[in-house]
Structures are given as C-alpha cells and as structure tokens.
Amino acid sequence: IDYLEMRPEISESYPTTLRGTSEAALIDPAPAALALTVGALGVSDVAGATPSTEVASRSALGRAGWPAPFSRHGPGIAGAIKPELSAPGGSLAYDHALATVVRDAELELVAAGGGNSQARDRRLETCVGTSYAAPLVTRVAAAVLNELPDASPNLVRALVLQSVQNPPFAVALTGGTEGERRQLLLDLVGYGSPDIADAIASRDHRVVLIAQQSIPMNGVHIY
DSSP states (O other): OTTOSSTTTTTHEEEEHHHHHHHGGGOOTTOOOTSEEEEEEEOOOOOSOOOSOBBEEEEESOOTTSBOOSSOOOOOGOOOSSSOEEEEEOOOOEETTEEEOOOOHHHGGEEESSTTTTTTSSEEEEEEEEHHHOOOOOOOHHHHHHTTOOOHHHHHHHHHHTTOOOTHHHHHHHHOHHHHHHHHHHHTTBBEEOOOHHHHOTTTOOOOOOOOOOOOOOOOOOO
C-alpha cells in the first residue's frame, strides 16, 4: 500500500491519509450510480497473536469496525456517497520492528482454502480484501429477495440501505467540525453495515412500510 507513511502512529492516523490520496479512490465498476458499492472493515483490535506464534512488535491498522487500509474511498459520480455500505474485510498490521506494513492472520478473515498457492490442500485459510466484504452484503440483498420475490431492484437497494448499523468508526472520529467528521465517515465507510434482520422484517419498536407505487403530480398517498 504505497500511500501509507511508515511511522509509529500509522495505526491511528491512516484513515485521514487514506481519504486524502487519489491512489485509493474508487475505480470501475465501483462508481456505478445504480450499483451498491461495498467497502471493507477491520475485524480485530489486536495483531500478532496466533495459536502458534506471538509477535509483540505488531499493532493493528485501526480497530474492529474501522475502514480497512486497502478499502477505496469516495465520493462517487457527482459527489454521490460511495461506498454506500461496508462489511468485514480484514485489515493489516504495522510491524514497529521492521517499520513496514505486514499481513497478520489475527486481523484476517477465515475463508475457504485453495486461494493460496502454498497451501492448496488446506480447507480453510485467512485472507483480507473487499472481495470478502461484498458477499456479506450480497447475502443481505438475497435475503430481501427471498422474503419479497417480486421486489424491484430499487426496493431491494432501499431495504438493504435502511437496515444499516452505524459503524464503530463513527464514535472514534475526533477533530474538525461535526460536518467534516460526518463527511469523512461517509467517504470511507458509507452509511454503515447492513443488518439482515432489519432488512427483511420490522421489529417491536422499528416498523418498515413498503409501497412500490408512483405518486402523481399534486397527489398524495396516505398510509
């Protein structure tokens, strides 16, 4: 990740650097206006701890729920919020002894094996990437379609988006105005992570009303 500045405080400062570099800006097809674009979030606050070894010189880049350092930032076309959503994709570690960024199994996701050429015989392996975050959002969209088979693409999109949970990164932001912090949040992780339960159903204290209709000029719908 060339844009990162290798210094001890990188673990906390990288989100600002990430947003400020064009090297991590969206690339096709992520800017597509009608598509839901997904960013990656970290999954752990600690690095260097695995069942077989411990590396005390490593620290995680960010914390659980923070934007991954390899996730790309918005905005999209005409200032659109991109990525709209984020999901776990893992993170990287900074090794203070080596003064460089390294991969660390503690910060990665467990996935089906076979992708690593050095471990073809493993059923499971650890990996990082936005490619692991996107299927988690796809699962939520698929659950909406399963619940509402006749739903239009716009309705699926709307139900996924209205189910988001505010990411932990939101409460960690400091400095600047409230508006500046909000824009940084939207540019790096979008509106948050979708919740499958809220996407497909109402709850006792949260009701979602659905109407796939049009409202004529000077008309009104009352529910």
